[in-house]
Amino acid sequence: MLRSIVRISRVCQSLGSLPYVQTQLGHPAVRTMSTLPWPFNSAPRDFSLPNSSWSSEMTRLYEHYNSQCEVETEDGEKQRGPWRRLPSYNRSLKYAKGGVYLSKFVQSKARLFTRNIKTAGAAFEYVMFINKEEQRSVCIFQAGHLLEGPPGHVHGGAIATMIDSVTGTHATYLSGPVMTANLNINYRSPIPLGSTVLLESCMDKKEGRKTFISCKVTSADSSKLHTEATALFLSVSVSHLLGM
């Protein structure tokens, strides 16, 4: 028991020195793993890559943003573009530095809420891109049949979940470990089940520990506003985040 506690505290220290977000955003350790061929490749499945459930609209938008993650210079050289795709796992803690040990002790059966359904396309299909310079993000979201609220339309709680996830990821990217303190949502028009929508978030301001983010959900062609939200995130310590 004592040994476990010592191990947990060491892991917490190493996590504390590493912004939590680095895990989600392609921590070098994850990249190294993914370069090894199978069966030595123990990298987790990245849930934000295209799969057969994606609609043509979802795929088109993915390709639009993905093509801007790497651009070609006039000399034909490739360089990083304005956007960056964020990988997404269903058990992020396990893939943090030292997290493989911590995940054995902390909620070992826990899975990221939005990534916990195995059937592709059944619930939350999404991919998120960040534009660091413009401090904004975009998420392409396709709502599956398990997210029904009003007949044929997406449940308001599922929309709130996506807004919290997108603004929360964005705030984490900007400010390190954070928790949602306040989330304010206006539902303007229902989202048809199975449709692809865009969630666009931008940072409004940062004041000390507070990061203010706003977000809007629109149809894929941006012509229809579905939902608007503002969110406040407070920077927290890693131990607060893990409830320790």
Ligand SMILES: CCCCCCCCCC(=O)SCCNC(=O)CCNC(=O)[C@H](O)C(C)(C)COP(=O)(O)OP(=O)(O)OC[C@H]1O[C@@H](n2cnc3c(N)ncnc32)[C@H](O)[C@@H]1OP(=O)(O)O
């Ligand atoms: C890559 C990662 C991907 C992540 C994606 C998923 C993201 C999902 C994010 C979540 O869903 S987090 C889960 C839902 N949130 C929670 O469970 C948070 C529960 N609440 C808390 O843990 C604490 O209340 C909290 C950390 C938010 C704040 O507690 P603190 O003790 O750190 O702050 P404190 O109460 O001292 O307040 C600090 C400042 O914030 C202000 N504040 C706190 N709560 C507020 C609030 N709700 N509304 C407005 N202002 C608030 C407070 O007035 C004060 O302002 P001033 O400094 O100007 O005086």
